[in-house]
Amino acid sequence: MIRSAPVVDRKQMAMPHGRLIARLIAALETTMVAAGVRALDGDLDRAIIFMVVARASEMLSPHGAGHARGDGRGAKAISINALAASLGRPFETMRRHIHALCAAGLCERGPAGVTVPQAVHARPEIVALFRGNHDALVAMVEDLRSFGVTLPETRAHVGYDWHTGLAAAHDVLLTGIEFHAHRFHSWTDLVLANAILCANARPFTENRDLALAYAEFGTSPPDTLRQPVSTGSVARALGLPPSTAHRRVAAMIESGCLARRARGVVLTEKALTDPERIEEHRTSMLHVRQILIRLAAGGFRFDQPAANYLDGRPAPLQIA
Numbered sequence: 001m002i003r004s005a006p007v008v009d010r011k012q013m014a015m016p017h018g019r020l021i022a023r024l025i026a027a028l029e030t031t032m033v034a035a036g037v038r039a040l041d042g043d044l045d046r047a048i049i050f051m052v053v054a055r056a057s058e059m060l061s062p063h064g065a066g067h068a069r070g071d072g073r074g075a076k077a078i079s080i081n082a083l084a085a086s087l088g089r090p091f092e093t094m095r096r097h098i099h100a101l102c103a104a105g106l107c108e109r110g111p112a113g114v115t116v117p118q119a120v121h122a123r124p125e126i127v128a129l130f131r132g133n134h135d136a137l138v139a140m141v142e143d144l145r146s147f148g149v150t151l152p153e154t155r156a157h158v159g160y161d162w163h164t165g166l167a168a169a170h171d172v173l174l175t176g177i178e179f180h181a182h183r184f185h186s187w188t189d190l191v192l193a194n195a196i197l198c199a200n201a202r203p204f205t206e207n208r209d210l211a212l213a214y215a216e217f218g219t220s221p222p223d224t225l226r227q228p229v230s231t232g233s234v235a236r237a238l239g240l241p242p243s244t245a246h247r248r249v250a251a252m253i254e255s256g257c258l259a260r261r262a263r264g265v266v267l268t269e270k271a272l273t274d275p276e277r278i279e280e281h282r283t284s285m286l287h288v289r290q291i292l293i294r295l296a297a298g299g300f301r302f303d304q305p306a307a308n309y310l311d312g313r314p315a316p317l318q319i320a
Contacts, residue, residue: 015282017149020215022281023201025288026194028140029176030238031317032133032169033191037239039129040106044188044240048177049097051133052087053078053107054116055170077113086174088181131310134162137169139313141292142305147211151302152292158299162310168295172288179284183277188240189248193257193267195238199229199319200266217278220269228264229319237319 015021036047057075084094098114101107106126108117120126145151176194177187184190203225204210214221235245249265252258258265271277292302301307 015285017147017212017215018278018282018285019217019219020147020205020211021144021149021285021288023197023205024140024143025172025176025285027198027205027316028136028169029173030191030194030198031136031314032173034195034238034317035129035132035136039125040104042239042241043100044191044238046097046101048173048187049083049087049094050101050106050116051170052083052174053098053101053114054130055167055174056083057115075115075117077110077115079113083114087177130166131162132314133169134166135309135311135314137165137172138305138308140172141300141302141308142313145302145305147208147215152296154301154303155296155299156301156303158297160299160301160308162308164298165295165300165308168291168300171291175284175287175291179280179287180277185248185251188244189252189257191238192234192240192245192248193252193271195234195317195319196229196258196265197267198317199234200226202319203227217273217281220273223266226266228261228266230264233264233319237317 032051033044033047036051037044040047040050056078080094080098081091083089083098084091087094098107098109102109102114106116106120107114121130141151177190181187181190184193198205201221204214204221210221210225213219214225231245231249232242234240234249235242238245249258253260253265256268257271259268296302306313
């Protein structure tokens with residue numbers, strides 16, 4: 001389900017606009033997690049696990065064996081062992097979360113493993129979650145195109161099914177977990193760091209000239225341009241308990257990942273420019289590039305990204 005890193009010549013690892021692309025991917029991941037937390041009653045871990053099981057069940061893509069096409073085939077199951085291995089979580093932790101998801105009727109557990117049954121996809125809160133995740137991916141692609149990032153060629157002769165884009169959105173989220181979660185104490189810390197990055201970067205992400213001026217990993221924006229954000233604002237945006245957010249932010253300040261400012265917190269320059277972390281970003285972006293190539297094969301209109309929206313461009317997550 002989560003793929004190993006491709007074998008790549010290091011000379012080909014240069015990626016124009018790498019820092020800008022990393023910010024846009026972080027915005028997508030943050031938006032998806034925040035929506036998932038709200039759809040699953042405030043539990044971040046279960047929101048992520050649910051989206052992983054939904055993707056593994058192959059109910060999201062018309063190319064998957066379990067997609068509802070009226071052919072009578074059911075969802076594909078994934079074992080708890082496989083989930084634990086893919087996500088780097090202890091088996092007992094994964095079993096506990098799966099048990100809770102099954103008790104809520106969001107997953108089913110059978111002899112072959114866990115699935116998200118087809119009926120769950122019709123629940124209003126899940127419909128809203130998945131349509132929003134799809135449109136958040138479209139918004140990211142629209143932004144990539146507007147900044148001149150090279151995108152796959154559109155295959156106009158292929159009909160597009162939005163479930164293919166939804167599967168791609170979940171794959172991008174899983175790629176972020178695969179390559180970056182190991183640096184953090186928990187998924188909560190990873191999600192908090194991504195949200196803080198998005199808030200810090202908003203002054204130059206929303207200004208095209210500034211966004212391009214600081215688009216590369218080697219060009220760091222000055223501290224005066226980065227917008228500090230309060231821990232309470234981040235907690236509200238993500239739907240997390242304030243006490244949890246404050247506790248984890250304090251721990252990340254202690255570790256040197258975050259720094260306090262007069263009006264909130266910012267990611268430290270050390271966290272942003274660590275060479276190993278930059279390499280991880282570059283490798284994960286190669287995976288995202290492959291996801292987008294597969295998306296093009298599914299008929300996604302990369303020449304006119306806005307044509308793919310289901311409900312229109314979603315409003316950016318408010319973290320202020």
